[in-house]
Amino acid sequence: MRDHVAGGALTETTFLVLLATYTPNHGYGIMQFVERVTGGRVLLGAGTLYGAIHTLLKKKWIAPVGNDKPGSSKKEYVITDLGKQVAEKELRRLEELYRLASRIMGGEPI
């Protein structure tokens, strides 16, 4: 999670955590979401996730839901409008890359 935006790209971990918070989700829920949607290909460790959540909170890409006390184990997080803009930009970048790769690998001349 050190480089959230490297050359305009999000790390896979960052993007997956953002996707996990389109509906309010807590730490354990985010871990399970990432494991489930990637079929176990990506497994988040607790320490990494804790760091990721705090970095995304600082960037205001996600926000805590409700007014849970700090340290509450059921703290939930939800993606913000800013976070959605970042995720949409990433989706467009990936689509562009996908189209480019499909054309070239499909043998189409550029």
Place this chain on the structure above:
Amino acid sequence: MTKRVYRYFFDFTEGQEKWLNEMAAKGWRLVQCGQFTYDFERCAPGEYEYAVELVADKSYAKSKDYKAFLESIGYKTFYKNVNVGLYFGTIKWRPWGEGAGQFATAPGALQKELIIVEKKKDGKPFCIGLLLFCDIVRV
């Protein structure tokens, strides 16, 4: 079956972590720890694994928040002390601390310099402490 072991580590993160994992491999699970004591109970060999992380560089509020987060993931956590530092009455100066973490006052952060984390050995990554960026991404 339980047993109490008296032990002190100068190599308080890696050495202690290695020892706890050896105990777990032999079928001993940590149930409680004091300043110099570790209480174990029987478990299946290799059922649990441990990580030890230094949290004294964080403020007490931050370390509590982190500990609560680990508990919410389903890990068991223990606070553990490091007996290095200078005491001024109830204030302990911890030379290796950073910012607010340099001074510990009773009954807050004092003697809570480490967090011992226990998880089921399920093949999933721990990613605690030095292994913070250890996510498994299978390709």
